[in-house]
Amino acid sequence: MRRKIPSTAALAAFESAARHQSFTQAAEELAVTQSAVCRQIAGLEDFLRVKLFRRTRRGVLLTEAGASYSRSVRARLDEVERDTLELMAKGGIGGSIEIAVVPTFATKWLLPRLPSFVQAHPGITVHMTPRTRPFLFDETVFDAALFAGDAGWPGTAATFLMHENLVAVGSPVLLGSRRRLKPAEIARLPLLQQGTRPYVWRQWFDSLGLAVENDLAGPRLELFSMLTEAAVHGMGAALIPPFLIEDELRSGRLVPLLEHAYRSDRSYYLIYPQAKSDNPALAVWRGWLEEQAVAYREA
Numbered sequence: 157m158r159r160k161i162p163s164t165a166a167l168a169a170f171e172s173a174a175r176h177q178s179f180t181q182a183a184e185e186l187a188v189t190q191s192a193v194c195r196q197i198a199g200l201e202d203f204l205r206v207k208l209f210r211r212t213r214r215g216v217l218l219t220e221a222g223a224s225y226s227r228s229v230r231a232r233l234d235e236v237e238r239d240t241l242e243l244m245a246k247g248g249i250g251g252s253i254e255i256a257v258v259p260t261f262a263t264k265w266l267l268p269r270l271p272s273f274v275q276a277h278p279g280i281t282v283h284m285t286p287r288t289r290p291f292l293f294d295e296t297v298f299d300a301a302l303f304a305g306d307a308g309w310p311g312t313a314a315t316f317l318m319h320e321n322l323v324a325v326g327s328p329v330l331l332g333s334r335r336r337l338k339p340a341e342i343a344r345l346p347l348l349q350q351g352t353r354p355y356v357w358r359q360w361f362d363s364l365g366l367a368v369e370n371d372l373a374g375p376r377l378e379l380f381s382m383l384t385e386a387a388v389h390g391m392g393a394a395l396i397p398p399f400l401i402e403d404e405l406r407s408g409r410l411v412p413l414l415e416h417a418y419r420s421d422r423s424y425y426l427i428y429p430q431a432k433s434d435n436p437a438l439a440v441w442r443g444w445l446e447e448q449a450v451a452y453r454e455a
Contacts, residue, residue: 169196174226256287346392
């Protein structure tokens with residue numbers, strides 16, 4: 157739908173003439189002829205169907221409508237000028253980006269690192285909204301998604317961040333006086349299940365060459381953050397990537413129950429529409445994420 161907006165040339169001529177109360181001074185300021193200013197303002201009045209100036213023997217005077225409109229136009233042109241100068245100063249890198257995120261990854265891994273991005277790139281604001289499943293970018297406001305799983309979304313490009321290696325962890329209470337447990341001993345513990353991945357314990361035991369009868373049994377929780385809290389409080393063993401529980405491992409609230417990591421079929425990616433590949437702010441964000449993820453490629 158075509159907008160009902162006058163040309164910027166007409167608005168600039170009107171604003172200058174209104175400020176100076178003179179077509180001649182407006183022409184000098186804009187480096188055009190007086191007749192050009194007259195034509196722009198006449199065209200603007202025809203477009204608006206409102207008289208903006210009264211012509212007198214001594215020159216021109218704003219009508220009441222013209223005075224009110226000039227204040228609004230001046231404010232809008234000032235905003236456009238500020239935005240233009242800011243864009244020129246930043247070379248196109250600035251503004252905000254909307255990112256869809258898997259919740260625990262954002263909370264436990266991304267947010268602790270985000271202050272360094274803000275400090276390095278104060279002109280870019282990152283907005284994050286939780287999303288756990290694939291979606292169509294055309295139906296959302298998102299510029300990119302931080303996603304765990306398959307990166308093959310239609311019409312998108314993807315930047316690999318890290319693999320997901322799952323480690324069996326639990327409260328130190330589960331170890332007692334032992335340093336580590338045997339796989340068969342872990343199988344006898346309550347197994348905290350992730351609701352969206354019902355076979356992950358079976359896959360983990362398979363990677364050790366074990367078949368466990370009750371590997372699907374146990375409390376079902378939706379998010380890694382829920383599994384973490386349940387494990388910290390001694391409810392059972394949980395399979396969690398170490399990079400999501402760095403604080404808990406460092407403090408000793410969680411401990412590895414066995415020195416074995418199972419690489420799942422999921423990896424973490426930044427996914428974005430191919431049409432936004434040249435978005436300057438998104439390019440900066442992508443580069444920063446890759447730098448942060450390097451140390452975790454094999455973790």
